Amino acid sequence: MQRFILFLLLAGFCVPTLGQNANNDDAFFIRKIYDQALTEGRSYPWLEFLATRIGGRLAGSPQAAAAVEYTKQMLDTLHLDSVWLQPCMVPHWVRGDKEQVKIVSSRKMGDVDLRAFALGNSVGTSENGIVAEVVEVQSLDEVDKLGPQALTGKIVFYNRPMDPTQINTFNAYGGAVDQRGAGASRASKQGAIGVLVRSMTTRNDDIPHTGGMSYEAGVTPIPALAISTNDANLLSELLQEEAVRVFIKCNPQKYPDKLSYNVIGEIRGSEKPEEIILVGGHLDSWDVGQGAHDDGAGCVQSMDVLQIFKRLNYKPKRTIRCVLFMNEENGLAGGRAYAEISNKNKEFHLAAIESDRGGFTPRGFTAESQATDFEKKFKNMSNWLPLLEPYGLTLSLGGGGADIGPLRSQKGILIGLYPDSQRYFDYHHTAIDTFDAVNKRELELGAAGMTALVYLLDKYGTD
């Protein structure tokens, strides 16, 4: 191996020298972090419980309450300086009976059941369901163009796929998800009575993907459901040949907001306790699967950061805080409440790292900030790259995460763990986002990478 390193240098390979801030002690400690994570990490068994024993845990559900209790208990076992629950009021939406979506009396196919999930926050149909002709569109703008003449009394079918040529699948998601979030409002304004949306995935399969949507103030709320991509393809092909009528029946309900909690644990800093380094994910998930990748993974990784530091007997200079946010999926109440209270208490988050892109092999971190000297801070952090690159980690500009977003005004650094994105949208918001879809090593490497970055942030700050 030595031979190879020598050769790398001979070959003129660009081996950046360590910045003044980093040294061999750091390389040694980061190696210990990885050893710990890969041999005595707790993220995997914690996730097993959260995903398989508790399961899907939409805000307001009994499972969400169980997840709060379970993760608090686990944090309590770590002998942290404090563990507490932070109250927040969350929306309480319940899916109700299994959705029915059916192509009705197609000349070619007869009746065909479509695999569907109501979108989160959607209203239901009447008890008898609705039946209407389907109009396929590719965009929100196309709905506006078609107008009420074409759409009144119809079901609008948004069928623009995620772009498979995007290398980062989150870009493909970003290019299609407006249909899910805003499609119902736009269609309702033109007189439509319901909306079907192609599931957000690049795969062609039978798995419907739920997800959040909302109604603009003043529009008539109409039912909105996602159908699987195979069913979307079938429906689209059929529409080439004949007018198609679809029956939809679902009865999700919105109940009054409920009290729930963010779960928080911290190791208090020995020198600068007022500078907080946050690690977190969101504890709630959609109800249809186990919420393993989204975002059980991010929660247990964040908990493991504290566990690893405690096992290594690391005494941080700054306060290291793990926050498991409630209600990211359909409201962000937890993230908002956390920032509000933090601001009220005049806290300062030097950095906040969120893991909410699945428990896959980490490829690095994305960072953003409203700090006026972010450029300089980012450059300082880039000096750590030689310590992170041996573990396959890079640092680039990009979003931090939804839950930590409300902390933006504190002008610290918001950081997102950036794992390999290829498989995420196979599982995202589905019934197959289950524990067995998570690889133990991939999950643990994410926890280790987060811990390594927190260590460097704690030791050197960002200035």
Place this chain on the structure above:
Amino acid sequence: MQRFILFLLLAGFCVPTLGQNANNDDAFFIRKIYDQALTEGRSYPWLEFLATRIGGRLAGSPQAAAAVEYTKQMLDTLHLDSVWLQPCMVPHWVRGDKEQVKIVSSRKMGDVDLRAFALGNSVGTSENGIVAEVVEVQSLDEVDKLGPQALTGKIVFYNRPMDPTQINTFNAYGGAVDQRGAGASRASKQGAIGVLVRSMTTRNDDIPHTGGMSYEAGVTPIPALAISTNDANLLSELLQEEAVRVFIKCNPQKYPDKLSYNVIGEIRGSEKPEEIILVGGHLDSWDVGQGAHDDGAGCVQSMDVLQIFKRLNYKPKRTIRCVLFMNEENGLAGGRAYAEISNKNKEFHLAAIESDRGGFTPRGFTAESQATDFEKKFKNMSNWLPLLEPYGLTLSLGGGGADIGPLRSQKGILIGLYPDSQRYFDYHHTAIDTFDAVNKRELELGAAGMTALVYLLDKYGTD
């Protein structure tokens, strides 16, 4: 996005400028390669057929013959300049009946069946099986030290695990696999009558992993089997408490060598046809699964390189040749025959790229060479990194691949596709190395990355 790139520059991020050899046309063409691979790639449906319709295809088996026929037919559909079968004689080892491995009359546990596979090339037991006391060891050297007094008539149980703290799991494999390959010979020399080996994986599970082994000339061949890691842990724990006897029965057979084939297709170069750029994988696989990651993936990716070039109507300057090697797993007869014939024909392989590390998200390439000016060539190739990094690809020193190894003496560059390694040894040589363990996008990105590198090698050479 433009804003981000600007900021990257402002932030002093190291954006290497393109070498003199590469330009925006290249970036554009590589983008087209990825678009093609991700929208009209054929690797995934080809793999589906190879893995699910043909299945495990050990050299000499009917399935191996079917794989030769199928891949040749598929290459024939691509309108290449030539497609041919290259004969080679391969070993013909057949597993026989389901192996029986059983802890016998443990005081604590009674009889316990262990999940096991005979290792490839292993001899069988007698018809009645063997029963003997088990001696656990951690290394080949320990066997030598224990000697015949301790081991005569015993079953040696090699139980040194793969090191989970290795970030690259191939390093962990390399650190443990001597037990599988050489364990039987070393134990036989000390009088042992059989060998059990802990399966080569970092996971604790019930899945036995087969794999190649060989007998040194002159030693008495004794049966050698792998047991699952859970069973290895159980056996080891039991051995702490009591003497343990194990029953082994298996009847693999070696038959006379059989005629088989490498499958080859090429697009002949327009300017320097005598300079060959090879892409390949191995067509044979172990018999116990579907050989999806190992190495169906590498085969269909290599075939897709040619398919993509044809679809893009690319006319290479150099000859681009896809080689699907036979018998990598238990003999390397295909790789050796290929190099021998190539040398006899005074061919020169400018570069050979093998994909044999699973169909996972590619992270780059490893390269080696016996060329005296490899250092310079490697530096030249490193100038292409700005074209490859947007796709997550790096270039580093390291092995090319087993099948292309015999080409080393031609002093071209031997290159291995280097995918994310975290999941590979979950599946390697097991019954769960199946088509559904392969992600379509990850597979396609590998094919695209290989095609991009071949394009650059073809256009610029290595000097």
